[in-house]
Amino acid sequence: MIEKERQQLLDELLEKQKQGRLKPSDRFAIPCQQMPQQDAMERKNNVEEVTTGYSETQARLEAMRCLGCKTAPCVNGCPVRINIKDFITAIADGEFAKALGIIKENSLLPAVCGRVCPQEVQCQEKCTVGLKFKDVNKAVSIGRLERFAADWGDKQNEKDVPKIAAKTKIKVAVIGSGPGSIVAAADTARAGHDVTMFEAFHKTGGVMVYGIPEFRLPKKIVQKEIDVLEKMGVKIVRNFIVGKTRTIEQLMSEDGFDAVYIGVGAGLPKFMGIEGESLVGVYSANEYLTRANLMKAYKFGNGSDTPIIRSKKIAVVGGGNVAMDCSRMALRLGAEKVYLLYRRTEKEMPARVEEVHHAKEEGVEFHTLQSPQKIIGDENSCVKAVECIKYELGEPDESGRRRPVAIENSEFTIDLDAVIIAIGNGANPLIGQTTPNLKFNKWGNIIVDENCKTSIDGVWAGGDIVLGSATVILAMGQGRGAAAAINKYFAEKLSERSGDN
Amino acid sequence: MAESGFERNFIFGRVKKMSHKIIHKEQLSENVFAIDVSAELIASAAKPGQFIILAINSEYSERIPLTIAASNAEKGTIRLIWQRLGKTTTELADLKVGETIENIAGPLGKPTHLENFGLVVCVGGGIGCAPLLPIATALKKQGNKIISILGARNKELLILESEFAAISDELIVTTDDGSLGRKALVTEPLKEICQRKQKPDKVFVIGPAVMMKFCCEVTKQFDVPTDVSLNTIMIDGTGMCGGCRVEIGGETKFVCVDGPEFDGHKVNFDLMLKRLNAYKNHEQKALEQYKEHKCKIGLDKKTERKK
Ligand SMILES: Cc1cc2nc3c(=O)[nH]c(=O)nc-3n(C[C@H](O)[C@H](O)[C@H](O)COP(=O)(O)OP(=O)(O)OC[C@H]3O[C@@H](n4cnc5c(N)ncnc54)[C@H](O)[C@@H]3O)c2cc1C
Ligand SMILES: Cc1cc2nc3c(=O)[nH]c(=O)nc-3n(C[C@H](O)[C@H](O)[C@H](O)COP(=O)(O)OP(=O)(O)OC[C@H]3O[C@@H](n4cnc5c(N)ncnc54)[C@H](O)[C@@H]3O)c2cc1C
Ligand code: SF4
Ligand code: FES
Numbered sequence: 001m002i003e004k005e006r007q008q009l010l011d012e013l014l015e016k017q018k019q020g021r022l023k024p025s026d027r028f029a030i031p032c033q034q035m036p037q038q039d040a041m042e043r044k045n046n047v048e049e050v051t052t053g054y055s056e057t058q059a060r061l062e063a064m065r066c067l068g069c070k071t072a073p074c075v076n077g078c079p080v081r082i083n084i085k086d087f088i089t090a091i092a093d094g095e096f097a098k099a100l101g102i103i104k105e106n107s108l109l110p111a112v113c114g115r116v117c118p119q120e121v122q123c124q125e126k127c128t129v130g131l132k133f134k135d136v137n138k139a140v141s142i143g144r145l146e147r148f149a150a151d152w153g154d155k156q157n158e159k160d161v162p163k164i165a166a167k168t169k170i171k172v173a174v175i176g177s178g179p180g181s182i183v184a185a186a187d188t189a190r191a192g193h194d195v196t197m198f199e200a201f202h203k204t205g206g207v208m209v210y211g212i213p214e215f216r217l218p219k220k221i222v223q224k225e226i227d228v229l230e231k232m233g234v235k236i237v238r239n240f241i242v243g244k245t246r247t248i249e250q251l252m253s254e255d256g257f258d259a260v261y262i263g264v265g266a267g268l269p270k271f272m273g274i275e276g277e278s279l280v281g282v283y284s285a286n287e288y289l290t291r292a293n294l295m296k297a298y299k300f301g302n303g304s305d306t307p308i309i310r311s312k313k314i315a316v317v318g319g320g321n322v323a324m325d326c327s328r329m330a331l332r333l334g335a336e337k338v339y340l341l342y343r344r345t346e347k348e349m350p351a352r353v354e355e356v357h358h359a360k361e362e363g364v365e366f367h368t369l370q371s372p373q374k375i376i377g378d379e380n381s382c383v384k385a386v387e388c389i390k391y392e393l394g395e396p397d398e399s400g401r402r403r404p405v406a407i408e409n410s411e412f413t414i415d416l417d418a419v420i421i422a423i424g425n426g427a428n429p430l431i432g433q434t435t436p437n438l439k440f441n442k443w444g445n446i447i448v449d450e451n452c453k454t455s456i457d458g459v460w461a462g463g464d465i466v467l468g469s470a471t472v473i474l475a476m477g478q479g480r481g482a483a484a485a486i487n488k489y490f491a492e493k494l495s496e497r498s499g500d501n
Numbered sequence: 502m503a504e505s506g507f508e509r510n511f512i513f514g515r516v517k518k519m520s521h522k523i524i525h526k527e528q529l530s531e532n533v534f535a536i537d538v539s540a541e542l543i544a545s546a547a548k549p550g551q552f553i554i555l556a557i558n559s560e561y562s563e564r565i566p567l568t569i570a571a572s573n574a575e576k577g578t579i580r581l582i583w584q585r586l587g588k589t590t591t592e593l594a595d596l597k598v599g600e601t602i603e604n605i606a607g608p609l610g611k612p613t614h615l616e617n618f619g620l621v622v623c624v625g626g627g628i629g630c631a632p633l634l635p636i637a638t639a640l641k642k643q644g645n646k647i648i649s650i651l652g653a654r655n656k657e658l659l660i661l662e663s664e665f666a667a668i669s670d671e672l673i674v675t676t677d678d679g680s681l682g683r684k685a686l687v688t689e690p691l692k693e694i695c696q697r698k699q700k701p702d703k704v705f706v707i708g709p710a711v712m713m714k715f716c717c718e719v720t721k722q723f724d725v726p727t728d729v730s731l732n733t734i735m736i737d738g739t740g741m742c743g744g745c746r747v748e749i750g751g752e753t754k755f756v757c758v759d760g761p762e763f764d765g766h767k768v769n770f771d772l773m774l775k776r777l778n779a780y781k782n783h784e785q786k787a788l789e790q791y792k793e794h795k796c797k798i799g800l801d802k803k804t805e806r807k808k
Contacts, residue, residue: 096661200739202556202564202604239606241739268741271753278753278772284743290736381775429740429758 005126006057013064018299028129031056032138033062040361044331049306050358056094061435063092065315066140068342069128073215074142077126080477082106084142086357091145093130099149099470108183109148111154111221111341114147116212116285119350137353152439154224161231163218170490172184173198173257173314174234175242175431178206179261179472180463180479182225187483188259189232195491197255198240206265207464208472210294211286212338213412214326215332219293238359243434252458259486262446262454262461263479264467267428271421276375282477285322285422292329311418313337316364318422324356327364329419337412338364342403343391369393373411375419385413385431388408424469431465443468460486506601520601524578529660532585532622533628535570541577543569543607549635550730550762552612553579554738556604566735566757568632569608572729579605582631582660594679606768609738612641612760622694623644623669624687624716626652630661631709633732641668642704648694648701649673652687652708656680671772688715688807695723703728708767714770715788727733728764731756733773 001009009030016022036058037043037051054062061222072085085101103110123142124130170193174185178201189195203209205222220342230236242248242264251257269284314335319342321357327338340359342349345368349356349437360366367388374387390410393402427444439447439455445468446461448454454461463477464470525537543553547569556562571580583595596602613636620639625633630651641647649669653659654677667671674682674689683690687708694701704714704727713729722726733745733756740758747754748769754760 199700200606201737202606239604240542240604241609245546247605265741267740268755268758269741271743271746276749278769278776280775287736287742287744290742381772413730425741433758 003057003244004053005145006061010057010061010064012180013061014076015323021188024456025444027065027067028132030065032065033058033144034143035141035144035283037358038362040358042360044328045216047332049218052213054144056096056152057064059091059145060094063139065086065129065144067128069361073126073128074140076131077123078106079122079471079473080106082123082146082479088142088145089150089151091449094220096152097147099145100153102157103149107131107473107476108224108480109179109472110146110148112208112225113473113476114145114150115217115221116471118144118471120353122473131329151337157315160482161228162186162190164190164232168192168196168261168490168494169194170494171196171257171306172486173242173260174263175203175248175260176200176206176263176265176422176463177226177236178265178475179208180359180475181227181261183476183479184261184263184460184486185229185234186232187480187484188261189234189488191483191487191491195233195260196235196237198237198242200241201294201425203239203291204228204236204238206263210290211322211325213293213329215326215328217462239429239468243430244272247299248431248456248459256324258352258458258490260459261482262431262459263463263475263487264465266425266464267430267444268426269421270426272372274372276377276383277421279375279377279381281418283418283420285316285318285326288363288420288424289322289324291335293394311335311416313339313416314418314420315339315341315372316340316412316420316422317417318424319346319351319368320422320424321351321355322361322424323420323422324351324359324364326360326422328362328486330418330420330441331362331364334501339416340364340366341370341372341386341388341415342366342368344393344401345369348401349457361433372419376413376444383417383419386419387411387413425464427468428465451485452478453485510644520603521552522601523596523598526596526598530658533582533631533658534585535580535582535631535658536596537573537578537580538605539603540576540579540605542570542605543605544577544579545550546610547579547608549615549639550609550632551608552632552738552761553581553605553607554609554610554660554735555581555593555602555606557589557596558603562604564604566609566732568730570631571633571635579741582628584628607737611705611759613705613758615639615643617644619645620648620699621663621701622648622650622701622704624650624691624704624706624708625661625665625703626706626712628656628660629708629712629730630659630665634661634664634704636705636707637665638668642767645703646670648689649689650675650677650711650716650730651682653681654678673712676786686715687712688719691716692719693698693724694718695725701725704765705729708725710774713765713768716775717765717768717770727765728762729768730761731757731763731773732761732777734777747776760771 032472035051066088074084087099087102116488120136124139127139129134172188172193172195174181174197185195185197204226208222269286314330316323330338369391370388373389378384390407391404394405397403446466452460452462460482462482463475506515520679523536527535552566552568554564554566556564567581569579570582605675623637647669648671649665654674675685704720706713707730736742738746744757750767
């Protein structure tokens with residue numbers, strides 16, 4: 001469909017609507033609006049964003065596919081309960097500012113979430129339109145509409161700084177600068193508290209800058225959010241490792257912080273424990289992506305000082321978003337062949353459907369029901385090949401996913417020059433090592449109550465350090481919950497104090 | 502503690518921008534440089550054996566680890582000593598007093614386990630003498646008897662001799678070419694000391710991986726517990742990337758959070774040596790480009806050697 005046809009269709013639909021003749025069947029007849037994107041063969045040679053976003057007409061057409069269900073089941077699928085029906089109606093009406101305002105009531109980072117949320121298992125899974133077509137891919141594209149509204153807002157160049165309540169003199173320390181921390185900082189600053197954000201790296205944004213690649217989430221989007229925080233008066237301290245530079249105990253007893261939010265994210269990468277994992281050319285996903293994203297190793301020799309091996313044949317082990325990002329980054333770093341090795345089938349892959357789709361389009365070869373058993377090195381201890389074994393699916397395990405079972409004598413080898421292990425992370429060990437009274441579960445995640453409060457008074461926590469590996473939106477949700485609890489706690493304290501007077 | 506310092510004012514008060522100014526700079530040998538740089542919070546938290554990670558500027562710089570060779574909490578400075586090797590250490594060597602390093606994070610790693618062991622041998626090879634000095638000094642303070650063995654390829658490359666002399670009960674210097682001290686590798690005197698009537702109770706070795714490997718082979722024969730400080734490649738330094746992993750007694754460990762010091766008899770040095778060379782060709786390229794660039798803008802004039 002070309003833009004002119006879309007415009008025509010939109011005009012017709014609007015006319016019908018005005019006359020009160022627009023029926024659900026008309027809405028069902030609107031074609032799903034495809035996301036404009038860079039051509040696959042072209043984009044695998046650059047790090048520019050893959051998808052370029054809806055035009056206004058496309059957005060309004062897509063929004064008109066929404067039935068405006070009374071019960072709005074989509075909202076129940078959204079972890080932060082965005083008022084989806086209303087914002088989509090506003091887009092259909094061409095009231096983009098209003099749409100953005102509605103989203104922002106619940107989500108602080110729509111430009112990010114619109115791009116990276118797994119909508120197909122959240123809001124879109126529940127959407128009536130998708131159910132009617134028995135295909136979640138035909139649901140209203142809520143995520144793309146969210147992104148449209150956010151990007152539209154950015155273009156208006158009036159990134160408004162939220163109103164700040166009267167200063168309270170309460171000092172809040174926010175540790176880490178990932179999505180949970182950004183929201184916790186914003187919400188506590190809005191309540192008038194004096195907020196300082198501490199980040200270990202020399203750049204802020206957490207996984208959104210060092211993990212998720214530029215081609216999926218442009219770094220300038222994250223930077224804008226950080227800029228807003230600074231405009232709100234949040235102080236941002238980089239290169240500050242809580243637990244090492246200062247401990248939480250010191251921040252609270254010596255430096256005068258009244259409350260702390262811990263959002264340090266996931267930590268030590270998991271390895272498979274197979275032979276050859278220490279060979280040169282075996283990377284954890286974190287190392288590979290950090291080199292590529294944070295230090296911009298893709299520009300090595302053209303500005304960047306951080307090297308990365310430019311391998312020709314790479315295997316990536318895993319089936320999540322992280323594995324997809326590594327595979328696609330490897331292509332962009334010049335790999336000729338990228339094999340994705342996953343123990344189960346595509347159906348069980350935890351990655352977003354869109355990422356799987358994009359990875360395939362770009363030429364990543366999916367090898368499912370296979371997993372490496374051994375990595376083989378050459379005389380210089382560089383990776384030369386992997387030995388894999390084939391799997392079949394057996395009985396479902398506790399999580400309901402069918403358990404992969406190795407098939408005997410099915411070993412085979414693939415020649416390679418690098419292997420990236422993307423099978424998840426353990427918990428970040430630093431805070432635990434240096435905060436004796438903080439309680440952790442057996443996996444090393446911080447234990448919190450329903451308000452994200454930890455075992456220490458005045459200390460809250462959220463995001464991956466609490467949930468294990470989660471998502472941007474869940475981390476944000478916890479940041480928001482923790483901030484609300486912090487604000488409530490001090491509001492009560494302050495009113496008690498004024499009551500005393 | 503420097504309560505009223507600049508850095509504190511930034512973080513806990515109202516100063517706008519934080520950076521780390523070079524207060525003092527020395528050239529210790531042809532390729533070894535030392536600076537005192539302001540890093541107040543790190544200075545007040547640092548313990549022997551810990552290190553920092555720095556990036557000279559923010560957008561494209563590589564992050565490299567350097568040991569905190571000394572720290573002065575009153576002045577709010579830390580001392581870094583490094584060998585000019587590749588691009589980043591060369592660029593660092595070109596910075597002048599008054600200039601700044603944008604990013605320094607630390608102190609990282611677990612501090613050295615200090616106690617009164619009795620007789621301790623401290624073996625430093627080349628640039629390894631720099632990270633060894635604060636450890637030897639602290640061990641001396643704990644009441645240990647210290648024998649120091651310092652090795653270098655030649656006289657010009659030997660550093661910190663007088664500093665070690667001041668804290669050692671016995672000091673042995675070796676050079677490969679005999680231009681200073683004994684013409685030997687550090688392993689020779691180390692072996693002799695292990696054969697003495699009073700066997701050492703503990704050995705610390707810091708230097709090139711090969712040297713640490715051979716020292717450990719010697720002390721293993723005599724069953725003397727030996728700690729080494731590993732200088733793997735690092736990225737974040739906070740236990741996130743796994744780039745610094747080493748094999749210790751068959752288990753994967755992370756140098757930045759589990760180390761940098763480990764039981765030398767358990768380290769798989771052969772593997773570590775190979776991993777260190779992983780980026781050799783790339784690093785060479787970065788250095789050449791940097792030199793070429795300096796040449797073009799006329800910065801290739803040799804830095805004056807300071808006393
Ligand atoms: C490659 C990759 C792709 C992903 N793709 C998706 C996706 O498509 N959709 C999705 O929803 N989720 C995705 N995720 C998951 C998502 O990014 C995380 O769940 C989310 O970022 C967690 O947020 P957080 O608030 O816990 O903080 P994080 O983003 O984990 O950030 C934590 C921050 O704390 C800092 N820190 C750590 N220790 C300290 C300390 N001691 N002192 C100071 N600072 C410290 C870290 O440097 C880091 O900046 C992906 C993750 C990865 C790695
Ligand atoms: C915990 C720790 C503490 C350290 N303390 C010091 C110190 O106090 N003083 C000091 O001079 N160096 C120290 N190092 C080593 C230092 O980090 C490297 O020399 C530095 O990263 C080289 O950077 P470059 O860009 O100049 O050289 P690159 O271009 O990265 O490398 C140049 C050459 O150095 C070798 N090399 C690269 N990285 C390392 C490394 N980590 N260790 C040894 N050789 C390496 C390369 O193989 C190459 O041949 C330490 C390393 C660690 C892990
Ligand atoms: S479920 Fe689908 S159709 Fe119904 S309100 Fe939500 S987005 Fe619209
Ligand atoms: S340097 Fe990244 S885990 Fe140690």
